[in-house]
Every structure is written in C-alpha cells, then in structure tokens.
Amino acid sequence: MPSGVWYVDDDGAWTMQRSAEGQNVSPLLSHADIGKLMHARRLPAAAGAPVRQFPPEFAFDPATGAALQVPPDTAATPPWVPPYGAQPVSDVPPAGAAGLRQASVPLKLADQRAREEHAQADASLPMPPPGEYEFFSAQFGTSAAALLALDPRKAVLHAWLPASKRWLALDPEYGGLLAESDLAHGAWRAELVPEFNSVLVLPTSHGLACIRPDVPSLSYVVEHVGGAPCAAAPVWFQNRLWAPLRDDDGRIRFVNLDAAQKPGSDVLLDGAVELGRVGAPVAYNRMAVWPCANGQLRLQLQPDGNVAASFTPWPEGLVPHFEFGSPYLSRDGGLWQLCFESRRGTYVYVKLGVQAEKADALAPRLCSGSFNYRFATKLKTAPWEEPEHGDDGGKNQAVMPLLESGAESGVSSSVFGVKFATSAGLSSVLRSNERLAAQLVQDDELRETVFHTFAVSEPWRLRLFVHEGMLWAYHPLLSRIDGWALQA
Numbered sequence: 001m002p003s004g005v006w007y008v009d010d011d012g013a014w015t016m017q018r019s020a021e022g023q024n025v026s027p028l029l030s031h032a033d034i035g036k037l038m039h040a041r042r043l044p045a046a047a048g049a050p051v052r053q054f055p056p057e058f059a060f061d062p063a064t065g066a067a068l069q070v071p072p073d074t075a076a077t078p079p080w081v082p083p084y085g086a087q088p089v090s091d092v093p094p095a096g097a098a099g100l101r102q103a104s105v106p107l108k109l110a111d112q113r114a115r116e117e118h119a120q121a122d123a124s125l126p127m128p129p130p131g132e133y134e135f136f137s138a139q140f141g142t143s144a145a146a147l148l149a150l151d152p153r154k155a156v157l158h159a160w161l162p163a164s165k166r167w168l169a170l171d172p173e174y175g176g177l178l179a180e181s182d183l184a185h186g187a188w189r190a191e192l193v194p195e196f197n198s199v200l201v202l203p204t205s206h207g208l209a210c211i212r213p214d215v216p217s218l219s220y221v222v223e224h225v226g227g228a229p230c231a232a233a234p235v236w237f238q239n240r241l242w243a244p245l246r247d248d249d250g251r252i253r254f255v256n257l258d259a260a261q262k263p264g265s266d267v268l269l270d271g272a273v274e275l276g277r278v279g280a281p282v283a284y285n286r287m288a289v290w291p292c293a294n295g296q297l298r299l300q301l302q303p304d305g306n307v308a309a310s311f312t313p314w315p316e317g318l319v320p321h322f323e324f325g326s327p328y329l330s331r332d333g334g335l336w337q338l339c340f341e342s343r344r345g346t347y348v349y350v351k352l353g354v355q356a357e358k359a360d361a362l363a364p365r366l367c368s369g370s371f372n373y374r375f376a377t378k379l380k381t382a383p384w385e386e387p388e389h390g391d392d393g394g395k396n397q398a399v400m401p402l403l404e405s406g407a408e409s410g411v412s413s414s415v416f417g418v419k420f421a422t423s424a425g426l427s428s429v430l431r432s433n434e435r436l437a438a439q440l441v442q443d444d445e446l447r448e449t450v451f452h453t454f455a456v457s458e459p460w461r462l463r464l465f466v467h468e469g470m471l472w473a474y475h476p477l478l479s480r481i482d483g484w485a486l487q488a
Helices: 031-037 426-431
Strands: 004-008 014-019 123-126 134-138 146-151 156-161 166-169 191-193 199-204 207-214 219-226 235-237 240-246 251-257 267-272 282-284 287-292 295-301 307-313 318-320 335-341 346-351 358-361 372-374 377-379 397-405 414-421 435-444 448-457 463-467 470-474 480-485
Touching: 014 031, 134 463, 156 207, 207 240, 207 251, 219 251, 235 282, 251 307, 267 307, 318 346, 372 397, 397 463, 448 480
Parallel strands: none
Antiparallel strands: 004 014, 123 480, 134 146, 146 156, 156 166, 191 199, 199 207, 207 219, 235 240, 240 251, 251 267, 282 287, 287 295, 295 307, 318 335, 335 346, 346 358, 372 377, 397 414, 414 435, 435 448, 463 470, 470 480
C-alpha cells in the first residue's frame, strides 16, 4: 500500500514489514512507534487487551467489517525546515524573501497571558547524543510528521521515536555516507522537498547532498551533486535550488537543482575570488546574494531569462557583521547588510545588490528581517533611523530575534527572541563565551511575554523549531529540549 508493506497473521493481527521505500522496518521501532508514526487505525480494545493496529489506508477491519478508529491529530502539519522554518520547496513562488529569520507559518503561544518566566515548560524531550543539531519535522516515509535531528559537522542523523521516547541513528541503506559540512553555525541552512519520503538538501564538503531519510527502516539514501565542497548554503531562487561550490582551482561554480532534484547547467563565476567568512544567503525577486567577508557573491536573473553570477567586493574599509542577525528587509524590498566602516569608525547599512547605497547608523541593531531591535525595543522602522523619542531605559538589555512570524488568520505578527543583559558593548557581548542569564520572549503587537528563563554561554545560539503543534527550544549546552504549546 502507499504507506508500505503490511502483513496479517492467522489471528488477523497486522504488522508493518517494509517501508514505502521497500526497506525492512527496523526491529528497534516498537509496535506503538509504528502506530504513532504511521497514523495506524485501530479497533476499540477491551480493557487490558492488546491494541490491534491496521494500515492507515483501512477504514474497516477486513475480518469483521467493524469500523476502525482514526487516531487523533492526523491533520497534516506544515514541515519545519531549519534553521528558521523556511517555506518548503514548491512550484508556488515564495511570498517574501528567502533566507531571513522568518518562519513560513504563523506562530503564537497558546494561553499567552498565563505564561510566566519561571514556569515549567509544557513538555520536554531528552537531548540527542552530544553534538550541535538542526531539527526537521516532516514526513520521512511516515504518515505523521517525524522529527529528525541532524548534526551537519558530524554528518549524523537521528530520528525521534515518539512512543519509545528515544533518539536512534539513521544509517545509509546503500551507497555512500552523508558528507560533513564545515559551514559556520550562522551560515548554515537547508532546504526541504516535501513528499511522503521528503528530501533534505544540505550543503556538504562533497557538494550539495540530497538525502532521503526513511524513518521506519532507520535508514537513508544520499546523493551528492557537484563533486566539490559547498562554499556556502543553498537557497531556493527562481524555482531552483542554488548553491556555490569551490573547485580545486579556487573558482566558484553554482550548481542548481529543480524540485525533482534534477541538475541544471552549472553557472560559473569569472576568475578566482577569495570569499572570506560567508554568511547565510538571501533571495528576493530577481536576485540571490551570499554576503561574505570580502564582498557580495550574487546570482541575478537576466532579461533573457538566464542567471548570471558575479562577485562585488565591499568598498574599501568596509567589514560586514553577520553576528547581529539577518539583513534588514526594507518596505521597498531592498535588503540591507550591517557593516562597519573602519575609516570613519561607524556602523553603516549597505544595500545588497548592484546599487552601492549606504546609510549611516548610530549603533548596530539586532535584526530578524522585517523587525530590528534597538537594545530591547522592537522596531519596524529602518535600523539606521533613530526614534524621535529615544528611550534608553532598556539599554542594559538586548533582544536577539530568533524567529519572526507573520500575521495570518487572526494570529498577529510576532517575534520570538532571547533577551539578555548587555553590561558591555553589544558587539563585545556577542563575541563573549561567558555564561549569561537569558529569557525567551514572544513580542507581538500587544505585549512582550517572557515564558522561559535559562543560563548558558551564547544564549543567542538557541535553535527554535516546531513539531506536533509545539514550539521547542534547543541549545547544545542545555540538558533537555523544552517545548510550549502553540495556538492552533
């Protein structure tokens, strides 16, 4: 059946034997894990009797004709693509810019008014094995959304077993192993092609990896495209997935894939360039940009429909600062990168793209895309504009916006962020490894809600993700993953 191969014994008991990919179901998955992951139907069981499961395609027990129960929460949920919940790959062009700290689904805490900073989380998960993880929630050979934890630097993938309550590693079914990634934490991002067996598209040291996890068999299949290390992360642009690779001769070559992971013609950058430290890519309208320490690596849609690559060095003395968050998306669709101009000793915002527009700033702002923070005050005005009535009462605190969520169907726009003390300058705090007390906040159009308190070094490296209607918070130095219910 579409869900896989199921076997019925002489007593009428059904078990799943092979996944939809044809792989044997792992014996490490319990009967209850399969039930939850596959949305198995069931017969109402008498007290104390074992629960009988049936394939999700069944509405009735074939032996008796009895109607089967549909498990609760079988409604399809949008996939979560790390690090910021990007829209999965689709033929529908994205509504806004890709690559900013903007989730593709509206997010709002349930019972927001009742939240307290020292209250216990609604739920918690144990940590995966030691590492630094990114989290995917989607169908991976499962009827329900499955949760995967990926450590890009170690190239290891773990699946969460919802009934056994444990993480188990996925192994390659055949062919090669997933390659590692050496991209910095802030430069890494992934794309996801949603299917029954969804495909992850990841940057690695061996090219762009297309990996198809199969949770029922605890296995995956991977294909690496390009045959050279990824110089930066991929981004969905003009209905294709693009990533820059660095060849042995030092030259940059862009590989691209369509939604079916079929490669297109490579686009070459003229001459060898030294990018320096790279940031995360952003794409909007006819342009995709990979900001780097030494300049802007860019793809531009040409009037003839072709895509051209270029590299523009920053003006002399200009150094970009990626640690303050995303570039700022202005109301006219421009993307502005925070830089420091050493000649004048001032911060400036530089418009990404062809135009060399600049705007001086009194101080750097922490930014998620459409919103930026002046210390702990959320603003939607341009980050180089100072408020008429500046309130610096909150100058000893700052908020790093982790996720921006747009307004939709009655849910107002909001920002989830980490609030922390800034006794020293903001730039030096962001470079510090000292342990800091921090708060998780939801800041919407009505109020700021503090809903969690924790202490850890570099609290702004917290990763938020959504799975099964919960917002989860992961930091590699914490002892568990806490979660809070979201408004349905």
